[in-house]
Amino acid sequence: MVKQISIFLENKAGRLANVTRVLGENQINIRALSIADTSDFGILRLIVNEPEKAYEVLKRDGFTVSETEVIAVEVPDSPGGLATVLDIMGEASINIEYLYAFIGKATDDALVIFKVENPERAMEAFESKGIVVLDSSKVYRL
Amino acid sequence: MYWNQEIECLPRNELEKLKLRRLKETVFRIYSFVPSYQAKMDKAGISPGDIRTLEDISKLPFTTKQDLRDNYPFGLFTVPMSDVVRIHSSSGTTGKPTVVGYSRRDIDGWADLMARALICAGATRYSVVQNAYGYGLFTGGLGVHYGAEKIGASVIPSSGGNTKRQIMMMQDFGTTVLTCTPSYAMYMHEVLSEMGISPSDLKLKSGIFGAEPWSEDMRRQLEEKWGIDAYDIYGLSEMMGPGVAIECPEKVGLHIFEDHFIAEIIDPETEEVLPLGEKGELVLTTVNKEALPIIRYRTRDLTSLIAEPCPCGRTHVRMNKVLGRSDDMVIIRGVNVFPSQVESVLLNIENVEPYYLLVVERKNNLDELEVWVEVSEKAFSDEIRKLERLEKQISKELESSLGVYAKVKLVEPKSLQRSEGKAKRVEDRRVL
Structure with missing residues (x-):
């Protein structure tokens, strides 16, 4: 099964950019992505080349992250x-x-x-x- | 354990006598030295000689924060500045700052009350007290400091802020008593966890938390998280600072040191004195202050007094934990809502941390309450409906507790401001 990284995002300007920047700085490549959203918040779901590393770096940067199969x-x-x-x-x-x-x-x-x-x-x-x-x-x- | 057993356990009738004598002296002094209060008394048709019993206190006019502002900075002092040895002041964010002054005798009396408070909450000369209340114009830092030195404890004047260093000192210096605001204690625990340190690695035994209202549920959380006993301490600069009242190990109400302060509970609307035990606004009179005695100060804090004697042996009356401040209270469509109620609800929901903000707006002439809650790592799910279910659950429980609908908005963890002093819980965006 494939590991997906999910990230909680408030509907605020620049939040998605922050996530992708962190991933980019850590040489993590996004393979697929989707966003589910409500009026207040969204959940960003990502398939990346290195899910464990992505989880670690995002968590370290203070994001709420979870791994899903x-x-x-x-x-x-x-x-x-x-x-x-x-x-x-x-x-x-x-x-x-x-x-x-x-x-x-x-x-x-x-x-x-x-x-x-x-x-x-x-x-x-x-x-x-x-x-x-x-x-x-x-x-x-x- | 007592600091001053004789006075702390003074039989009620003797305590009443002492209070009356000191009240008479205080009224006389204020009438003689404070023109604005004399004018107030004259207008009310009352003179110092009319105070014959303790009940007569209700004839005296109130003092409010506005009176302190109107007499900014030193207009209410009853001693010349040459006798004032210390000045404290509020930050003045909501208007002119309120300035308070202390004579040498006042500072000694304050240290004595703080010594009583610390001993009452289990501190001893063997304690290592880390005092993380802010030092400076705020009374918290220096107030606790002098009391802790007085009992002979080892004091770390760490003041607020620099949380990692606080924790390092806690570890290295073997802190046994932490003094700070309850919200800062919560935040410190968060940082402690992030640093991978367990409270069991520390020697911390108790926390003395005050300067903002906090709930019983918050006590439970703080005690569980830190593995300590948490005591509530009460005070306000207008009366002196911390040490006006303190919880004893019974943890049922805070003993008000009545040889220094006379407490009344009034209906904040009608200003009538309420019978003992009823809930209302706490009104305090200093009866042992020299530089700045204050009569019938409207604290805006909502609580009630406990009539029953305390098993700890102290005879001084107890007040219940402050439910909230009437100026923290928000009125939503006619319903009074206190941040502490929201806190209690959140603490009783699994995987939810008590970091929240009440945002009040007026849309189409209708008040709308939004409660922002940080989503925790544990509560987070990759499925929208689970998060929406959590929002609904919190909203439902808030509604049944507050009696008014609140929309819940989940926000990112650590996005709400962490406080190193008094926490900000309400953002009122209504333009009235």
Whole structure:
């Protein structure tokens, strides 16, 4: 499974810039990101090349950080690609907490990051249907 | 343990006699030496001779902070400046500063009261007292200092600020008693944890916290976090400074040293004296001060007096922990809200730290209360709905405790101002 770094952000000017600056100064490369927000605050979710280091440096800089395990799935970058994957999850009754997608440079496929209630069961379901779940090392190196 | 057992345990009838004698003297002195107070008494049609019993005190006019400002700087002093050996002053952030003065005898009396207070809260000559109240114009630092020296304790005059150095001294000098504001004690613990030091590595036994209202829940937290006994100390510069009242090991109310101060509780609206035990505004009269005696000072602190005798043996009346100051109180749509109530609610919710700010705004002629709360590492989740659920939970519990809806806003940890002195808990943005 892939380690995702989540950061609490107040809706204030410059907060996101601060996070990315800290990461940049520490030579940490962002592979994927999404922001969930309310009117008061947001949660920045990141996939980076070195999650442990990112966690350490952000924490040291006073950010509220947590690590979450998520699943990275390869989805054909063509119409209906995501639907196929979601159908499999629906059939297996796997609840999705959230997801976000990005298009990789290396392959022709898109990558989707899932946070689900029951990751083990999701992995099994994907594997039985021939959907490629990406190894963490591969995701960090993207 | 007492500093002055004879006076601290004086039988009530003798204490009443002493209070009356000193009250009469004080009224006489003020009438004779302070023109503005004499004018007030004349206007009220009362002369010093009308004070025959302790109850007669209610005939006397009040003194307020405004009176001190109007007589800035030395207009209320009853001794010539050649007899004044010390001056303290408020910062004057909300108007002209209030200036107070002390004669030699006043300074000695203050040190004696602080000595009583420290002993009452378990300090001894073997204690190492780290005094992190601010030194300077603020009465906290020097007030505690003189008392601690008087009992023969080893005093570290660390003053406020430079928290890492405070902790280093605590470790290296073997501090056993910490004196500071409760909010600073909370912050110091935060820094202690960050430095990776456990309170069990320290010799700290007790904390004497004051200069701002703090709740029972805050006491529990401070005692658990530091592994100490936490005592509340009360005082105000207009009366003297710290040492007006102190908790004993019973931790049920603070003994007011009545041979120096007469306490009344009044209804802040009608100004009527309330029966013993009822909640209202504390009014204090100094009866043993030389340079600046003050009659019926409106403290703005809300509390009640405890009539029952204390098992500790001290006969001096107790006041309950101050619930709040009437000027810290915010009125939201007609409901009185004190920061200490918010503090209590937060301390009872898991994974929430008591760092908060009440922000009051008026939108469309309606007051809106927002409570900003720092999200803690433990409460943080990568899922929005969990954080929103936390906001709702805090909001719900605030509403049931305060009786008014408060919107909760989670903010980043350590984003709210940490105080090294008195904490700022309210930001009132209403333009009235």
